[in-house]
Structure formats: C-alpha cells, structure tokens
Amino acid sequence: MSQDAVIDVINVSKHFGGLAAVNNCSLSVRRGSVTGLIGPNGAGKSTLFNMVAGNIVPDEGQVIFDGQDVTGLAPHQLFRLGMLRTFQIAHEFSNMTALENLMMVPGDQPGESLANVWFRPFLARSRETAVRKKALDVIDFLKLGHVRNELAGNLSGGQKKLLELGRTMMVDAKVVLLDEVAAGVNKTLLNDLAANIERMNRELGYTFFVIEHDMDLIARLCDPVIVMAEGRKIAEGSMEEVRANPEIVEAYFGAPVEAA
Incomplete structure (x- = not known):
C-alpha cells in the first residue's frame, strides 16, 4: 500500500x-x-x-x-x-431544475424527517438555506447560472x-x-x-x-x-x-x- x-x-x-x-x-x-x-x-x-x-x-x-x-x-x-x-x-432528475438537482445531493437533511418539519421547522429551514447557498456557489463555480432554473432534462x-x-x-x-x-x-x-x-x-x-x-x-x-x-x-x-x-x-x- x-x-x-x-x-x-x-x-x-x-x-x-x-x-x-x-x-x-x-x-x-x-x-x-x-x-x-x-x-x-x-x-x-x-x-x-x-x-x-x-x-x-x-x-x-x-x-x-x-x-x-x-x-x-x-x-x-x-x-x-x-x-x-x-x-x-x-x-439527472429530469423534472427538477438544475438548482434543485444539486440541493437533492446532501444526505440526512432535517427536512426529510416529518418530526423535524412539524416540531423543529427552524432546523429544517436553516439547513435548506445552507444547502441552497452551497448549490448556488457550485453553480457559480461551474458557470451554470444561466440554466440554474431550467429543468435538468432540458x-x-x-x-x-x-x-x-x-x-x-x-x-x-x-x-x-x-x-x-x-x-x-x-x-x-x-x-x-x-x-x-x-x-x-x-x-x-x-x-x-x-x-x-x-x-x-x-x-x-x-x-x-x-x-x-x-x-x-x-x-x-x-x-x-x-x-x-x-x-x-x-x-x-x-x-x-x-x-x-
């Protein structure tokens, strides 16, 4: 090795x-x-x-x-x-936008839990905001801003x-x-x-x-x-x-x- x-x-x-x-x-x-x-x-x-x-x-x-x-x-x-x-x-997830495709990637997001959505909505919203920011940063890095809201299938x-x-x-x-x-x-x-x-x-x-x-x-x-x-x-x-x-x-x- x-x-x-x-x-x-x-x-x-x-x-x-x-x-x-x-x-x-x-x-x-x-x-x-x-x-x-x-x-x-x-x-x-x-x-x-x-x-x-x-x-x-x-x-x-x-x-x-x-x-x-x-x-x-x-x-x-x-x-x-x-x-x-x-x-x-x-x-790709063809019926989701390019931005949404990126936001789907990180696992174990609080919003995936119904209990978090009901009883800890701030936690779910905070995590989603952070994931969205990172996805936008990635889109900027890759110069895909012009298609960020386009369906990935297109x-x-x-x-x-x-x-x-x-x-x-x-x-x-x-x-x-x-x-x-x-x-x-x-x-x-x-x-x-x-x-x-x-x-x-x-x-x-x-x-x-x-x-x-x-x-x-x-x-x-x-x-x-x-x-x-x-x-x-x-x-x-x-x-x-x-x-x-x-x-x-x-x-x-x-x-x-x-x-x-």
Missing part, C-alpha cells in the same frame, strides 16, 4: 464464467492526483472501475479507500465515505455532465470517479468540463480517477496514466512516458484505444 494513496487496489480478480476480466491486478490512486486508466477494448478497465465504485464485488483481493477496507461495499455506502461516481450517461449533454460534476461538489467528495466524461459532449462544453476538473483539482484539492477513451482529454488532465491489458496493470507514468514506451505504442496506440 502506498502512503499517499487514497485508493489502493490490491491483487483484485474478477471472473465471469471462465473469463478472467481482471486478473490479480494492483494499482493506486494518489491523493490529490488526476489519475487516468486506459487500455484496449477488453482490457478489464470497466470491470476494475466498477469494483472500485462498489457496483461489482471482486472474487479476490481488496479495495482500500482512505485507509479503510471497503471491499464489497455498495455505492451508497461509499458515497457516505466520500467516494462519488459520475456516469457515461448522466443520471439541458444539453455537456451541461448535464457539468451538473453531475457539481453534484460531487455538494458533499466535498474525497475522490470522484469519472466514467467516460467526454461521451456525448461537444468540443466547447468538453473544454469547459476539463477546465472545471482542473480547477477542482488545483483549487479545491479534489482527487479524480478517470476512465476515458479520449486520449487528448487523458493527456490534458491525467498524471499519472495507468495502462491495463488482459486484466492487469502493465504500465504507469505520465502520458509522455506511456506514449514513449515502444511496447505500449505498438500494442495499444497503433489503433484507437477504447473503453472496455
């Missing part, structure tokens, strides 16, 4: 029938980094990512998050510990991705797992999205773990970059170092690298 790692994946394996999707794989995500995960189709990236995110339980090995063994914990349990995930297809693909990023800011996540953040996003909004990821990392100290097929985006955002093949990590370094590795260039950059 690495001392400065916020995520440690230790000798993790996952089989589907006779297929070893991930085979005794170990890797770490350094606290404060933007770490990329790439490799050819079928390399096991998505399966490993899903095990870290709690969507798949590994057959063997451990996932350590912030010093705690979280192997097999469900996504909602990881959420409470500070690990959040965005998805290739945004999961937003563009890129705006929905920005909104998902904003949802991670509502709970001060320790790690954000980004799943194909570039999918369905036009170049202008993708540049905005990348710039906000950079700002969150640089100014707010967020750690990101990124699975992505857009190599230009990986090159812009990620250091280090981890390369997987046949269910294992085969290399790690800056994008320049990865691209300069003749074995990797021949095997994985001779054709477009796609998500598993």
